[in-house]
Amino acid sequence: MKISIIGATGYTGAELLRILASHPAAEVLYITSESQPGTAINEIYPHLTRFYSKKLVSLAELEQIAKQSEVLFIGLPHGHAMEVGRKATAANPDIKIIDLGADYRFKDYAVYEQWYKVAHTHKEAQAVYGLTELKRSQVRGASIIGNPGCYTTASILALAPLVQHRLIDLATIIVDAKSGVSGAGRGLNLGAHFTEVFENVKAYNVAGHRHTPEIEAVLGELAGEDLVISFTPHLIPVARGILSTCYATLKQGVTAAAVDKAYNSLYGDEYFIRLLGPGGYPATKNTRGTNFCDLGWHIDQRTGRVVAVAAIDNLVKGAAGQAVQNMNVLFKLEERTGLDNAPLYP
Template identity: 50%
Template sequence: MTKVGIVGATGYTGAELARLLANHPQVELELLTSRSFVGQQLSDIYANLKGIVDLECESLEAAELAKRVEIVFAALPHGVSMNIVPELLAAGLTVIDLSGDYRYHSQEVYEQWYEQSHQSPELIGKAVYGLPELNKSKIKSSSLVANPGCYPTSAILALAPAVEAGVIDLSSIIVDAKSGVTGAGRGANRVTHFVEANENFRAYKVAEHRHTSEIEMGLETLVNNEVVLSFTPHLVPMKRGILSTIYAQLTREVQTSQLLELYRDFYRDKPFVRLQKEGVLPATKNVTASNFCDLGLKVDQRTGRVVIVSAIDNLGKGASGQAVQNLNLILDCEETLGLEFAGIFP
């Protein structure tokens, strides 16, 4: 059994990690840290974990962590991880970081989109972008895995086969994405307040959301060429889930059935990407609380465009589930271990 810990365990992603790791057959969840809830059991904060994860939240330095665990999940906000992860690595720990601090290959791009100086830029080139469907072999040998963002996961997986095959115009991509409220985190926020969010549907950070650059970066690695796209996120009144509807101009005439076959070949050995049959499109309810990404598409012959639809759970494949998938690769065990369950329906 590999002993693991969660740094920043009391946010939504930290609690979801604890839930998943509690049933993982190859790991022992040894410790949880929190700045705000020291001395409290996680199950006192999240009652669904009563009798499942009753560990007390602690405040520990990196050296103390290294004495008790081998792998740490850093479920911390952006801008906080970059100050803590170097200490964890120096202590000999393997780190799976769920913030955006190490997802980029370029310090300049990170600082432009996150509007802050990077405090440990020497690690940017050493981190591996933790999208298993694209970087499986690199993840296995990495001591620092940068777990992707939720929106980028849904968009990159939806676009990767078409981008790599050159069947879409890289300057024509439009990503129209909708997320549940948990994507904004657990902190108090007027926009996510019940009265503001319930029975409401709004776009936000139009043409300026930081995940735009992460999606572009992920796609550029496939073609070694610049990708510039439009990304518009929306907040929808549901707890969890992301649905991305993506539009792109085709570079040649192709049928829906041909594109679906291209996608099936690309994801043939990728257990968490499920291609829908022709004429069927994904829905968020089918992936709720799972690690699956459901994909469907249709060619619009009239306009010469393809419409691709992607559905994930933002706390599952978009965060904590994917982090466990990365853990499995690091441990060199079955990629699906501890994640072999369907979404919750209804």
């Protein structure tokens, strides 16, 4: 597969390159950067030495890039991918686009515009939401895929069985999620400086994080009705990882066995979902560097609540790994191709 990456110098772009380096069916043609064109990628990311010495090019070459590529990964900030996608599909109607940003994640463009404060310029795109385990059949026939966010991936996977099987009161969902600092990106940001993050944990964007409507939209689709959740993200002093702890009130009469059955029914055959079962405690270190999502759940008999916990690597299952997983589905490859590695530990 002829692959190009638009916006290859961020953490997500670098992670894509790392994964694709060991993908037996992938050939990286072009990588772009508007800030450092002409620079070899291994000068920016020395860990990629021996794997890549390719030089970055500018988006001015987008038409040529699109015509020569079968797959275009886009790793740009929101508001930029939709213009790239529109121009790329005009140049090559057969190209497959996987956007790792937010521009193609929403069916309702009004929701996107409300939360991201940007007008959507590619509304004719028939994009598919790329949470592979829940949308695999749609991904197979897609031309444009909106890769889910990292908080979103962990939270939706944790809650989907409970919502799909109507085991919880949908009005009681609370998501408490924590992210490693790489989720903030590679740009200079005071809040991500070592002295700000070290030995510190803090909440941010309370009641206003942009992954909130994304979680609501996908869970609402599973439920067959609109729902509203409480979502609070936190920054923790680690480089990688998402831990999402999700709470909801169980419906009257729902048993622990019914909860167990729901998780096993939805995910029992999913390779990248590792079910730790009732009483399981997912940990970010156990998924580090991999495309796995570890899930555990607990029944609080005293409060009548279920607590579902998910752990992922935000740069892999929460970004680049899931993008490659979607690419494998698109091209009818074994889904694990390029992704079947054990976690880094300790």
